[in-house]
Amino acid sequence: MTLDWISPAARVRNLPQYVFARLDELKTSARKQGIDLIDLGMGNPDGAAHGSVIAAAKKALDDPNIHGYPPFEGVGSFRRTVAEWYHRRYGVTLNPENEALPLMGSKEGLAHLAMAFLDPGDVVLVPNPAYPVHFRGPLIAGAEIHEMLLTAENDWVIDLSKIPEDVARRAKMLFFNYPSNPTGATAPREFYEEIVAFAHKYEIILVHDLCYAELAFDGYQPTSLLEIPGAKEIGVEFHTMSKTYNMAGWRIGFVVGNSQIIQGLRTLKTNLDYGIFAALQSAAETALNLPDSYVSEVQNRYKERRDFVIAGMAELGWNITKTKATMYLWIACPPGIGSTEFALKVLSETGVVLTPGNAFGTGGEGYVRMSLIADCDRLGEAIQRLKSAGITYDSFQ
Ligand SMILES: Cc1ncc(COP(=O)(O)O)c(C=O)c1O
Structure with missing residues (x-):
């Protein structure tokens, strides 16, 4: 009934x-x-997942001291591992105390970031097509979405010149994702430089989803937003353990970048969840330290x-x-x-x-x-x- x-x-x-x-x-x-x-x-x-990752999770389970609530901000050693990984991969320095936050999968973090920063009526710039959470998070928050239409002619890269001046002035947040789901497209480094300048000019929070950070071929190395000078002042970048490390069911990812943005997300999340089981964070540390x-x-x-x-x-x-x-x-x-x-x-x-x-x-x-x-x-x-x-x-x- x-x-x-x-x-x-x-x-x-x-x-x-x-x-x-x-x-x-x-x-x-x-x-x-x-x-x-x-x-x-x-x-x-x-x-x-890799055998050593599974072994790390099993070993952690045997520790009677980690079965309680994990720390809200994530286990310190996992945050430090993320910062080290970033430095190794991109030459970017992060403060593990306030510039890295573990997430229960990046989908959760992306949706909650929209809720933490967007009020009803706020304008958000989202590519079309996009990974659904990039527009569904803002929809749940009641934001007004301005779609940035991607085309094959522009190799599925956002054309910032197509965003009307008045929309750019009103926009509070911009989501983007390269290498892209669903198009598989990548964006050149110059595009990252352009988008960082755009965000500074119009005072827009940049949200880059680098979910496919390592699934790259033929010598191509995806760009991290945070490699671009000035990006950390206005942006954050999301990562997942789901894809490269075959841990989709484990539900673990992380966000890095601007500490003010991360703090806003963290404040919302402390009211919603208790973070990720520490055994999973220990396994994720092992995954990030797997050899090249x-x-x-x-x-x-x-x-x-x-x-x-x-x-x-x-x-x-x-x-x-x-x-x-x-x-x-x-x-x-x-x-x-x-x-x-x-x-x-x-x-x-x-x-x-x-x-x-x-x-x-x-x-x-x-x-x-x-x-x-x-x-x-x-x-x-x-x-x-x-x-x-x-x-x-x-x-x-
Ligand atoms: C671009 C993109 N971001 C985020 C996610 C979600 O990943 P997670 O498993 O970390 O929630 C996916 C999953 O397909 C994705 O394609």
């Missing part, structure tokens, strides 16, 4: 359905029909999958951009069919799950996103199924 008066607040009622929740419903119904799904829909890495050879191995795995799929899909008529980073391929829908219709057709006729590009905003229409979260055998099977179903780039004209 559903009672009308048990009704969520407008901030929840008015949220569009979360795309992955909708996709989950469709997957469940396909499974019920006995379809063997090849799920390339979510950015959920396949496989386990571990990271190279992960990079090679995704690179091999990327090349395999691009070559296989080329035989079906697709010309897919060779991404320099991320675990995604951003694939143009065949002419004559939209994103949702194409993803549903592929799902119902082949059991292959792709995410429709419009799930990331209207700017993603005309594309689907494929996550490279299966081995080449399984990816080959997915391509073979498309072929058998007669689905090629030209099949809808």
Whole structure:
């Protein structure tokens, strides 16, 4: 029985359905029909965390002194490890006391940052397409979103010159994410310099999501916002342990950068949660200290999958951009069919799950996103199924 008066607040009622929740419903119904799904829909890495990370978590569990509430601001040694990692990777110096904060996954932190800093009516600049939390966090906060439309013509990089002067003046916060989910695009260092100057000029908080910090190939090294002079005065950067370290289910990430921004987020969070179980923070420390050879191995795995799929899909008529980073391929829908219709057709006729590009905003229409979260055998099977179903780039004209 559903009672009308048990009704969520407008901030929840008015949220569009979360795309992955909708996709989950469709997957469940396909499974019920006995379809063997090849799920390339979510950015959920396949496989386990490194053995030493699991061992560190087990060892920590044996310590009777860490089973209580962890410190609100995170375990000191994890914050210090983050600062050391930053220095090693980017040459950036961070004060572990107030410029690094562990999070229960970066999604949680991104959403709460919007709530900590945005009042109803505040203007926030968000790319379209974008990782959904970049616009859903501000929506929950009641902010006014100004979409920065990304286009293939501009290589999916934000064009700051397209932001109207009056909007820039009113904006309080700007979200961006390179290497990008969903497009797989990267941004040149000059773009980071431009955006830092833009944020200083218009007094805008910069929020960079560097979730795919290490999933980069062919010698490409993603830029950290904090490498740019002046960035730490106005910005923060989010990281996750989910992707490179196969720890998506462990729910741990961190934010670094401007201490005033971090303090605002921390104040909100001390009212909402008690932080991350210390055993997980201990395991995350181990992960950040894994040798570079571990990271190279992960990079090679995704690179091999990327090349395999691009070559296989080329035989079906697709010309897919060779991404320099991320675990995604951003694939143009065949002419004559939209994103949702194409993803549903592929799902119902082949059991292959792709995410429709419009799930990331209207700017993603005309594309689907494929996550490279299966081995080449399984990816080959997915391509073979498309072929058998007669689905090629030209099949809808
Ligand atoms: C760009 C981006 N940011 C954040 C996240 C969330 O990561 P976490 O597992 O740390 O919440 C994802 C996950 O797919 C992502 O793609």
